[in-house]
Amino acid sequence: MQTPREPELTFDQVKQAINLVDLVLTLGYEHNRQQSGPALDQGKFHTFNYRGKAKLDQVIIYKAPSGDYLYFNRADERDKGSVIDFLKNRLENPRIAGIQASRGKSIWGSVLDNARRFLNLPEPQRKTSPQLQQLIIPVQRGDQYVPDFLRQTMPLTDTRHLNARGLSNETLSNGCFEGRILNQVHEGVSKTGQPYKFVNTAFPQVYNDKIVGLEIKAQGFQGQAADSLNSSALWLSNSGPKTNTLLVTETAIDALSHYQLKQPTNTMYASTSGPLTDNQVVEIRRLITNQNLKTVKPAFDHTVAGHVFDTKLITGLAHVLTPMHIERSLPGQLTVTINSDQESYFRKLHEQTKNYNQQVTEGYFQLAGRHAPPTHTLQSELILAGKEADNRYQFHIPKRVEALAFFNRALLQSYPMSVKMDLEKSRASDWNNQLKESLKEKANAQVPDALAAEEANRRRSLRR
Known part of the structure; x- marks a missing residue:
């Protein structure tokens, strides 16, 4: 007796039969309420983290004016579209459980097999979300997704942390860095129930021309904003029509320090906010092409790790x-x-x-x-x-x-x-330390001059 054949399934049938929200919840994604719109009852963009962790995988789901559920991934410009695209992209780039390629079948055959597997799941194993779906209202023209961490930022006004690192207000107000340094407000309640508020310094991290992360600095603290996707991103200064050189440092503060020390022309800065990753090398290659840059200068820390990053960028x-x-x-x-x-x-x-x-x-x-x-x-x-x-x-x-x-x-x-490369190294362990040493040397040089002037004034007063 022949086994009954599976009924034919088309892409249009998949789109009609499978709700993207139910699919991701069934696969183990968790709805992040705090990042889903300014308020849950009026949010248009809803964030789902795989097993609750954005670094494993994260998708933003929204409802198109047509009523279809679509998604995008802030960490990958190509990862977007319908439920079909969601399955296809995770077959081509495996990163979650529950989606797997079918032996001997094309990518499209595997997409349909995974869709069929979901549709055949017993009801108790399939998660449904009628209440959540009611809250996701269609986006309109001009609606944009704003990451939660950007809602907590404002233009740079509090420069105390950067001034303490030796950076002058003249450097910070330079057009090269306009809009590239922010203040981030962190509010909360202490264990004793007392409210607190900190104003930190923040550097937006950009991937494919979109802000996907935030490097945060404060006295005694450095880190990333929650759900920052910084492993592929770079902090970038502004560029101009004559920009032809890219200088790459480990931190934005090092980039600002280098500018204050050297003040190069026709140069834009990039920082990796820590160790240089393979994805950041790819992003630097894209930047070189898009900006038509002629020279790249690795300027990582003058440490063993910094020199290894030089090697990695050179080979890349x-x-x-x-x-x-x-x-x-x-x-x-x-x-x-x-x-x-x-x-x-x-x-x-x-x-x-x-x-x-x-x-x-x-x-x-x-x-x-x-x-x-x-x-x-x-x-x-x-x-x-x-x-x-x-x-x-x-x-x-x-x-x-x-x-x-x-x-x-x-x-x-x-x-x-592939591009002209020149190594640039600080005398100190990094560019900020070199800046602080330079300021200290200037201050020490001014002391003898001040003493000499005081002695001259004293002698003039004695002659009177």
Whole structure:
């Protein structure tokens, strides 16, 4: 006896049969009431976090004027549309349980299989939301989704935290940073029942020209606003028609400090708000293309981690004909893999690393003595290179500031990049510390001048 065939299912039938709100709730998304409109009974955009965590996955659902439920994802411009798009995007980019590809079927066949699986669920396993659906009213032309954390911000007026970091009001009011620095108001009630209110400094983080996160700074505190999607985003200064250079720092405060110290022209700033991620490298590549930038300057902290970020950005912006990436990052060593059929590039870089190793070895024997045996300590300080396969080369760099700084400069000199790149490093551990040291030096230099002027005045008064 033949097994009855499943009835045919079309995309139009799926859209009519499956309510997107019910689907996401059944899959494990949770409705975030606090982020769903200015008030639950009048919100037009409703936020759903997978298992209650935005970092796992987050979708914003709204009702179109036609009555259809649609969605978008602030972290991915391409992730938007109908229930069909929702299923397709999570099949192509697996990140939640409950949606899985069908063996031997196309992406569209898998979409229909997942839709059919949902429709065949027993009633107790399917979540329905008639009351919530009644609250989601259709959007109108001009309606825009505003993240909850942006409702708590205002233009920069309280500059005390930034002034304490050595930043002048002249720097903060420069047009390069207009609208790119905000104040964020945080209100609450203490454990003793006392209300409190803090005014923090906030830096909006942008992905694909949209604000998706907020870096928050205050005395003794730094962090991200709740539900910020900062791993793909950058803080950006303003640009102008003559902007041709991008300078990348770890924090916005470092970018502001660099500007106050150097005041470069035709330059815009980007900060990663912490460690540089692969997604941020992709966003920097997009920025280079969209802004028609000619030069990129990695200006991360003058620390081991900062130099590793330099390496990551350099390899991420390598020429398409010589792709490279960080293969491994161990506690004491970084491995960079380069693919190229131009062995001359490898020979040039290899020759420079051999010269570096010779200098390190000479320094070792000067301290240890000419007859001292080469120990593991010496070997761990050398940059090692080798040909792993045809057109595939590897370099193993000690995680030391000097070794990483040398390798990054040599890499830029030896291999072509997709854009001109110049390393820029602070003398101190970061640009803000350099700014504060510079201000301290100026203040100390003014003391002898003031004493000399006071002594001259005293002598003039004695002559009278």
